[in-house]
Amino acid sequence: MIRPIVAYGDPVLKKEAEDVEQNHPDLSSLIDDMWETMYAADGVGLAAPQIGLSLRLFVADGSPFGEGEDGDPGCRDFKRVMINPVLFDMSEEENVMEEGCLSIPGIREPVTRPIKLGVEYFDQDWNLVEEQLDGLAARIVQHENDHLDGLMIPDHIPAAKRLLLHGKLRDIGLGKVPVDYKMRFPKSKKRG
Numbered sequence: 001m002i003r004p005i006v007a008y009g010d011p012v013l014k015k016e017a018e019d020v021e022q023n024h025p026d027l028s029s030l031i032d033d034m035w036e037t038m039y040a041a042d043g044v045g046l047a048a049p050q051i052g053l054s055l056r057l058f059v060a061d062g063s064p065f066g067e068g069e070d071g072d073p074g075c076r077d078f079k080r081v082m083i084n085p086v087l088f089d090m091s092e093e094e095n096v097m098e099e100g101c102l103s104i105p106g107i108r109e110p111v112t113r114p115i116k117l118g119v120e121y122f123d124q125d126w127n128l129v130e131e132q133l134d135g136l137a138a139r140i141v142q143h144e145n146d147h148l149d150g151l152m153i154p155d156h157i158p159a160a161k162r163l164l165l166h167g168k169l170r171d172i173g174l175g176k177v178p179v180d181y182k183m184r185f186p187k188s189k190k191r192g
Helices: 027-040 135-148 159-174
Strands: 045-047 057-061 079-088 094-099 109-114 116-122 128-134
Touching: 027 045, 027 057, 045 135, 057 135, 079 135, 094 135, 109 135, 116 135, 128 135
Parallel strands: none
Antiparallel strands: 045 057, 057 079, 079 116, 094 109, 116 128
């Protein structure tokens, strides 16, 4: 089932999400819904808070970035469900890349992030997994994990730039933004 994606301005996006319990009701159905919702919106990642659930869970599929000769090798076959992820060993070396977000459609901003990290998480079958990631896979995981900590792209940009985006961000919350996927706008009765 495709669920509406929560737009910028909804309080659930600013909260630190709760750990997922192993006996969480209908967890596999929720994960299936998250995949379906993410693909319907042409996303590469989707965190539970983005569908209004304050849970430490996200899905990510960076495999399209690993295709072809110029593809990022770290993204080949990079399709993950991460439950209760913990990031560690963040590299001191960073890079800057423009990022977008399904919850703030139409806005793309440069974000500086470590290029390598370790992550420990439970997969969909509750196996404990630990892996080292770099490149785009590491960036995708950091972006989605930010949602679990109540952070979004505007939290990574300078205050002056945030001020310049204020009107656009306000309009997103009001539903005054063109989208071609289902959204829930916090300050509007309008549904996308």
